[in-house]
Amino acid sequence: MQPLFLYNTLTRKKEEFKAIKPPLVGLYVCGPTVYSDVHLGNCRTFISFDMIYRYLIHIGYKVRYVRNITDAGHLEGDRDEGDDKFAKKAKLEQVEPMEIVQKYTVGFHDVMQAFNNMPPSIEPTATGHICEQIEMIKEIIEKGFAYVVDGTVYFDVEKYNKDFSYGQLTNRKLEELLEGTRELSGQDEKHGRLDFALWIKAKPETLMRWPSPWGWGFPGWHIECSAMSSKYLGDVFDIHGGGMDLQATHHTNEIAQSQACNHKAPVNYWMHTNMLTVNGVRMSKSAGNGFLPGELFTGDHPLLEKGYSPMGVRFFMMQTHYHSTLDFSNEALQASEKGFERLMEAHNTLLTLTAASTSTEDIKALQQKCYDAMNDDFNTPVLVAHLFDTVRIINSANDGKLSLTQADIDLLKTIYQNFVFDVMGLKKEKENSKTTAVLDKVVNLVLDIRNKAKVEKNFPLSDEIRNKLTDAGVQIKDTKEGSSWKI
Ligand code: AMP
Numbered sequence: 001m002q003p004l005f006l007y008n009t010l011t012r013k014k015e016e017f018k019a020i021k022p023p024l025v026g027l028y029v030c031g032p033t034v035y036s037d038v039h040l041g042n043c044r045t046f047i048s049f050d051m052i053y054r055y056l057i058h059i060g061y062k063v064r065y066v067r068n069i070t071d072a073g074h075l076e077g078d079r080d081e082g083d084d085k086f087a088k089k090a091k092l093e094q095v096e097p098m099e100i101v102q103k104y105t106v107g108f109h110d111v112m113q114a115f116n117n118m119p120p121s122i123e124p125t126a127t128g129h130i131c132e133q134i135e136m137i138k139e140i141i142e143k144g145f146a147y148v149v150d151g152t153v154y155f156d157v158e159k160y161n162k163d164f165s166y167g168q169l170t171n172r173k174l175e176e177l178l179e180g181t182r183e184l185s186g187q188d189e190k191h192g193r194l195d196f197a198l199w200i201k202a203k204p205e206t207l208m209r210w211p212s213p214w215g216w217g218f219p220g221w222h223i224e225c226s227a228m229s230s231k232y233l234g235d236v237f238d239i240h241g242g243g244m245d246l247q248a249t250h251h252t253n254e255i256a257q258s259q260a261c262n263h264k265a266p267v268n269y270w271m272h273t274n275m276l277t278v279n280g281v282r283m284s285k286s287a288g289n290g291f292l293p294g295e296l297f298t299g300d301h302p303l304l305e306k307g308y309s310p311m312g313v314r315f316f317m318m319q320t321h322y323h324s325t326l327d328f329s330n331e332a333l334q335a336s337e338k339g340f341e342r343l344m345e346a347h348n349t350l351l352t353l354t355a356a357s358t359s360t361e362d363i364k365a366l367q368q369k370c371y372d373a374m375n376d377d378f379n380t381p382v383l384v385a386h387l388f389d390t391v392r393i394i395n396s397a398n399d400g401k402l403s404l405t406q407a408d409i410d411l412l413k414t415i416y417q418n419f420v421f422d423v424m425g426l427k428k429e430k431e432n433s434k435t436t437a438v439l440d441k442v443v444n445l446v447l448d449i450r451n452k453a454k455v456e457k458n459f460p461l462s463d464e465i466r467n468k469l470t471d472a473g474v475q476i477k478d479t480k481e482g483s484s485w486k487i
């Protein structure tokens, strides 16, 4: 396996990736909060990690990819104050909170499928892991890093910071972090300004509530990821990811919770995707600038000039490094769609190229450049540039301006399969359905001819057709009712 380098948020360096137990890799990514539809910004993060997951598999790792569903315990703001977002939405729509969860989980899966994201290996929910969260909170209390105030449990950040470094993920000292927070008022239950809730006491009107050693309540948001990642990947695992907006609070608190329990840093490599922006402003639910993927596909949004295909959008995301911001614009998306079409048309041409006896190109070197780009912190924009070199070579070979041997053509097909389809996760769109429809017609036509041959007792011809179709990958089944086929 060639060395793979990735940028580790924790050390602020590009480091060679070393799995704890190769070929196994544990990958945890913070998933969606399912009280509303995911917007395109959320999708950018999930598409980036899908590409990372795909590449790790491609180079030979056996990845256990865990991506959670946050379906409880999400209050307004980082300070765990205000209303539970699920309950608020349920009241608004006059349904059960779990109907909200179901509706938006299904919607999320549909969107992931439209973008051709592979499902994770495990997709645990917060509500399905209340026991694990309670056990972890108990352990944090036992180790002395949390305290209970009237049925609510808080993590003691200042105490933790005496033994460990609280702001290490964002490279900030406790004093700096304290400066950025408001003074506690006399009404605050918390002992320290940075303390955060592990368990929150249910109010009389709280709909989603569970019994606990501290009374009826529900978990804080951060504890679910610590409890579920350690359950499925162990106390120390390889890679933890999410959007950059999660670094300062959610991931910082995850590290604190796990380290308070195990006295060990829970994650070897922290990876963060940068934000999708609109006119320089981060796309978010609260900013109101979040296109829903459905709106993007139909073009039904005032800021959209037209609808865009899911693969055009996916390719748009691949053209920027996951660690850089990506600004949404109609022009950029239209350019990406054109680029995607050129890439797919060149693949069609590649399938029809005839080989020459000599070669003028070094396709092996081109393949290595593709690996070098991906091994350099999953640099998809550089990969795309190399793939456009393959497009140029294919088109020039087709025009007779350069020559490729059969081995070159086969290697180009492998490059396409590996990098375009398997790693970047792109697939042919419109053409797929068109091709399928044409294929249906052609196979049925051939079967009609075979049936006529059988009626005329021309068995050598009917057998020949059957054998040739089998060779081509079309399996025929003859029954009393007639013949059926499948690929
Ligand atoms: P949420 O459902 O808001 O908790 O977000 C789910 C995931 O999407 C998290 O990993 C966030 O960091 C990520 N995310 C949220 N907004 C954006 C954005 N504008 N660009 C990229 N990722 C985002």
Ligand code: ZN
Pocket: 029, 030, 031, 225, 250
């Ligand atoms: Zn998380």
